[in-house]
Amino acid sequence: MPAEDHWAGHSPRQAILESAISFLLAAAALLTVLTTAGIILVLTVQSVQFFVNSHVGILEFLLGAELKPEADPPKFGILPLVWGTFAIALGSSCIALPIGLLSAIYLSEYAPRRLRKVLKPALELLAGIPTIVYGYLALLLITPVIKAVMAPLGVRVPQFNALSACIVVGIMIIPLVSSLSEDVLSAVPRGLREAAYGLGATKFEVSTRVVLPAALSGVVASFILAISRAVGETMAVVLAAGMLPQITLSPLESVETMTTYIVQVISGEASYGSSKYLSLFAVGLSLFIITLVLNIISGLVLRRYREVYQ
Numbered sequence: 001m002p003a004e005d006h007w008a009g010h011s012p013r014q015a016i017l018e019s020a021i022s023f024l025l026a027a028a029a030l031l032t033v034l035t036t037a038g039i040i041l042v043l044t045v046q047s048v049q050f051f052v053n054s055h056v057g058i059l060e061f062l063l064g065a066e067l068k069p070e071a072d073p074p075k076f077g078i079l080p081l082v083w084g085t086f087a088i089a090l091g092s093s094c095i096a097l098p099i100g101l102l103s104a105i106y107l108s109e110y111a112p113r114r115l116r117k118v119l120k121p122a123l124e125l126l127a128g129i130p131t132i133v134y135g136y137l138a139l140l141l142i143t144p145v146i147k148a149v150m151a152p153l154g155v156r157v158p159q160f161n162a163l164s165a166c167i168v169v170g171i172m173i174i175p176l177v178s179s180l181s182e183d184v185l186s187a188v189p190r191g192l193r194e195a196a197y198g199l200g201a202t203k204f205e206v207s208t209r210v211v212l213p214a215a216l217s218g219v220v221a222s223f224i225l226a227i228s229r230a231v232g233e234t235m236a237v238v239l240a241a242g243m244l245p246q247i248t249l250s251p252l253e254s255v256e257t258m259t260t261y262i263v264q265v266i267s268g269e270a271s272y273g274s275s276k277y278l279s280l281f282a283v284g285l286s287l288f289i290i291t292l293v294l295n296i297i298s299g300l301v302l303r304r305y306r307e308v309y310q
């Protein structure tokens with residue numbers, strides 16, 4: 001449509017106002033793009049400088065099983081960090097995904113309207129609690145409970161352990177799963193439910209065989225976003241899991257994640273421009289790529305399996 005036709009019937013003042021609003025909206029969108037580009041540029045430049053200064057190969061960095069920046073020569077293998085990151089993400093997902101999905105199904109299909117108006121905001125309130133508070137919850141409540149349960153079995157549990165971090169991060173991402181899943185379940189047209197009821201289906205059958213498959217793309221996307229959130233968690237993991245980079249299958253041992261390592265380097269005594277200092281940018285870039293891949297997968301799932309209702 002030509003510009004003169006678009007503004008036909010509008011006063012000059014209205015046209016100027018609309019143009020200003022369009023400019024502000026475009027500037028806001030451009031600002032987000034430039035911010036992301038700036039983050040990528042800084043991480044990339046500093047990461048390249050790290051590989052040049054430390055003489056560490058990319059494969060050695062990604063697949064190395066030893067992370068000892070203070071050693072001579074220093075070792076910068078981030079495989080223990082990747083292991084710890086995905087161990088926490090997987091463990092917390094095993095807790096959050098089923099509980100979050102079941103909560104969403106209850107809120108969407110079973111809860112009365114008045115009860116839903118109370119339960120959903122109360123559940124989403126968990127997302128507003130600072131992550132450091134969750135870390136103290138793990139340190140002062142969850143870990144002592146784990147110790148008390150394991151003590152009669154003769155199992156010694158360290159103060160910092162992966163299991164405690166998995167539990168607290170799982171609790172933290174439950175609202176993300178339940179809220180997003182409930183939204184997509186509620187968006188399924190009422191006609192599908194009524195058709196299933198008309199065929200004699202029970203409420204449970206309608207929920208699990210009609211509504212859930214119809215909203216599957218959104219539910220899977222909420223799962224991936226929750227896992228991405230768990231991968232990027234920092235303070236709760238620092239206080240719960242500790243800072244010991246190691247590859248272990250025991251959930252009762254301390255581990256270190258990629259975000260924890262970044263916090264450790266920033267809060268430590270690494271001199272500016274040193275290999276240890278620059279390594280945090282390489283770790284940050286690796287973490288950025290992991291979360292970016294997870295978000296791309298989430299978007300692909302949404303586009304590939306999205307149901308469109310008229």
